[in-house]
Amino acid sequence: MSDSILKRKNKIRRTSEDNIISVIIFIVMMLVFILTVYPFYYCFILSFNEGINASIGGIYFWPRKFTLENYEQVFSNKQLVPAFGVSIMRTIVGTLLSVTFTGMVAFAVSHKYLIGRTLYTNMMIVAMYFGGGMIPYFILIKNLGLYNTFWVYIIPALFSIWNCILMMNFFRSIPDALEESARIDGANDLVIFFRIIVPVSMPIIATIMLFNGVGHWNDWYTTAFYTRNKELRTASFILKELISKANLTSITGADNTATAARAADAAAQNFTAESLRMATMIVVVIPIICVYPFLQKYFVKGVMVGSIKG
Numbered sequence: 001m002s003d004s005i006l007k008r009k010n011k012i013r014r015t016s017e018d019n020i021i022s023v024i025i026f027i028v029m030m031l032v033f034i035l036t037v038y039p040f041y042y043c044f045i046l047s048f049n050e051g052i053n054a055s056i057g058g059i060y061f062w063p064r065k066f067t068l069e070n071y072e073q074v075f076s077n078k079q080l081v082p083a084f085g086v087s088i089m090r091t092i093v094g095t096l097l098s099v100t101f102t103g104m105v106a107f108a109v110s111h112k113y114l115i116g117r118t119l120y121t122n123m124m125i126v127a128m129y130f131g132g133g134m135i136p137y138f139i140l141i142k143n144l145g146l147y148n149t150f151w152v153y154i155i156p157a158l159f160s161i162w163n164c165i166l167m168m169n170f171f172r173s174i175p176d177a178l179e180e181s182a183r184i185d186g187a188n189d190l191v192i193f194f195r196i197i198v199p200v201s202m203p204i205i206a207t208i209m210l211f212n213g214v215g216h217w218n219d220w221y222t223t224a225f226y227t228r229n230k231e232l233r234t235a236s237f238i239l240k241e242l243i244s245k246a247n248l249t250s251i252t253g254a255d256n257t258a259t260a261a262r263a264a265d266a267a268a269q270n271f272t273a274e275s276l277r278m279a280t281m282i283v284v285v286i287p288i289i290c291v292y293p294f295l296q297k298y299f300v301k302g303v304m305v306g307s308i309k310g
Helices: 002-047 070-073 080-109 117-129 134-143 159-170 177-185 189-200 204-216 222-226 236-253 261-266 273-309
Strands: none
Touching: 002 236, 002 273, 070 159, 070 273, 080 117, 080 159, 080 204, 080 236, 117 159, 134 204, 134 222, 159 204, 177 189, 204 273, 222 236, 236 273
8 A cells, every 4th residue: 555655646746747847848938939929020010000100119019000001112113023923933943943953963972882972072062161252153154144034043053062961961861772672673763863762851852942942032132143134133132122212212311301392202101211121021021931831741741750660
């Protein structure tokens, strides 16, 4: 009887300790969640508040003076809709081709029997840390005929050394028996890669796709330096121009307040450069947030497959 009573007490004590630990973990995770999400939520509510009113401060949980003027100003640009089309096309095509090309290179380099594998790996590492600079790169783009074409968004970004290293390490963790059994059945390298390696490697592929997609979507640098055709402008570049013009207007307006017309325009406008910045940030981030849940399921699936295989 005494032993059974001690066992019950120990079980109750362990249960109480587990509950306390669970509560502490829950509180810590909630704090991390709030610290992570609130900055985005703060930008979100500021984007729906009048800019002049928001400049006073004191907005923390909801808009004090609700307005859609910030978004109206953002979408009033007629070039924004075509620019979104260019960004979407660039993101889809660039991401698919980049992941495919980088994955094929990583699959080849991950094999020990590849001739010159060490040389290729060393070349990639050196190229990752050392570059030719902006002017040689611009001359290269010009001589390749990529300047002021849509392919300037795609071809230079086909291969990423860092992503290749990540995928190469993941491919090395795949059992060799899968590839050997496929070769016994007569499969070549392309069949093995697309029909065996790719389905097994969806967690790393989904991760690299997310990295590439965000990079293509947010990139305005390539548009600014390597295109001059307005039809090739991306949404990020248009929105950056909008913010720059808003900042310039606020500066010149502060320096020339004596002009009656400028004063009347300033009085009629309730948005500021800061409110436009918040609205443009939300416009840029929302598409990526909408895409992320579709990739998240591959992360979960990868974890489940790993746990089942033990």
